[in-house]
Amino acid sequence: MKLEGRLARLCGYGMTAAADAHLFQPTCEDDFRALLRLARLTSRKVLLRGAGRSYGDAAILPEAIAVGLERLNRVLSWDPTTGLLVAEAGVTIGDLWRYTLQDGWWPPVVSGTMFPTLGGAIAMNIHGKNAFRAGTIGEHLEWLDVMDSSGAVHRLTPDSAAFRAVVGGAGLTGIIVRAALRMKRVPSGDLRVYAQAVDSWDQQFEVFERFAGDADYLVSWVDCFARGKSAGRGLIHAAWYAEGSPATLRAEHQDLPDTILGLVPKSVVWRVLKLLNRRAAMRLLNATKYRLGTVIGNGKTEHQSLVAFSFLLDYVPNWRWAYLPGGFIQYQSFVPKETARWVFENQIALQQERRLESFLGVLKRHRPDPFLISHGVDGFSLALDFKVTPSNRERLWELAHEMNELVLEAGGRFYLAKDSTLRPEDLRRWLGPNLEEWRGWRRRFDPDGLLVSSLGLRTGLIEP
């Protein structure tokens, strides 16, 4: 096969970082080897890119040979009796559930969108709304095949130390070419979803702990504009796998609706959001959402399909365009339960003081994970969305660095898939001795330092 690349503008999902690179889309292992040879021949670096759903600069690198995974997208084997699925790295989370749900299985961990590839999900070690119960995707792998920069493929299992470096290694510790994932057995395609409005941080944490014992999924929206006694108010959703008809396992039952509230075509919603995407309107929208949440559905349980509950971000196609032209950054920090409230309260107070409030806040519960680049803690994470404009960009990065300081002081962690602001000094404090151990594995899998990303350079993950 003749492998052809083209110069392409590669963008982080948040649209704040972009670079031109020579994009190739290999379809087999030999293509990867050819690209590694081409990189050596042309003295270029190799960038690994899944579906490009990382928000910051994890999947961009100027002038690199960019290796997109999307055409390496076959499910290689599926056993509906054991739930073990073997797939190539470019299979998406959407492909996974479509392949297995009719047999009564669901991916053990899914992100808020179904578009990331399996390879990207493993490289970033994604988590979902069940992180407190199921951990990260890396904890559900039977094995993975990774190609080193010489072209040799190694099968790694969870008991190997290398596995702990490659999972979450941000695509800098070899090319993940395929993996075996243990899917989760589900009784139906539906969840029982319970909604509760909470009026303060006190209630947020209290209700979270109440449900963390038995819920399968748990997530809360936080109004980042609320102050004083109302600070931390929001809406918690807890969900449990529901018993139900086998018909709910069919893809038709899962499909997301074409309209919002039965009226507005989904394709135009981002334009409406763009009009509202300013501080005053968002303050009002957040307050209204909370008020409505206290009267509509509060304290009630309803059935929702797995797809509708899991992939909220996919409800509105191209929702990120509402942040054009400057884009946005996602900021997610993970803090131990003892100090989470202090950190999040102070992060939001800082935002309000600077008039740089996040337009969206999402609180989740987590558990520790065993990987070298790990974001899991026995605690909570708060994910925030900040609109970036030419006039606020500098102040926003300053704010992020101050928020980083709070997180690090509290023994917290970060998540590379969403990062745009970490500095080398932050990374060193976060990872401690794990950083050197991880670099050791990087040197083993890629002694020439061929695999590079802008994120790796910016954060100092890659040695200068």
Add this chain to the structure above:
Amino acid sequence: MKRYERAIVVGASSGLGRAIALHLAQAGSTVVAVARRGDRLRELADSSPGRILPLVHDVTRTEEAARAFADACTMAGGLDLIVYSAGFMPTVGATEFNTEKDLRIFAVNVLGAIAWLNQAAERFQQAGHGAIVGIGSVAGDRGRRGQPAYNASKAALHAYLEALRNRLYARGVSVATFKPGPMRTEMTAHLSLRNAMDPEVAAAKILAKAHVSGEHYLSLSHRFVFAVLRNLPSSVFRRLPV
């Protein structure tokens, strides 16, 4: 001014090109400064360490342009803006017809531009973004008796840039032609120019509009005067003292 992270300025060792390179560097861009005179480039690069990267190249060696362009993109880490500012305007006597001089004018002003901007156009077309700036001249608007080949070279550059603009319009790439009037540069030092513009002022005006496709004069009066001059019949134009 729109921010360009990575830029190439061809003809950056003096005059307008130098001023544009400095202006971009001050605004935070990484600039590859391309010119023939290495000593001038090094001096320029030293004024903005890390921001201005020198690349020695003679634009009349068009066969080397593709390699030099690729090197420049690698040095800059990509490309968002290219400015072709190399120009040659020798003294030409009122009765002189010097083919060697005239061919050199075309080599620098037109052939060098085509060799460099074709590379940029192809790259930007694929990537779906980018800005191309060509420095034309009001002298390209009419054929004057004083500088036949220079006038023709700038007219050719204007037409070439217009064609690029029309080709790349649908690909999200902007192509801007700037037509400065008299400017105080080394190239014009031998002329006694009145009301000449400082290169620094011109550079600021050019970069403010670099992303706007079209032909631009640098002053309102030029726009007005040259709109009139362009439309004068030859029989009238040849009687004017220009």
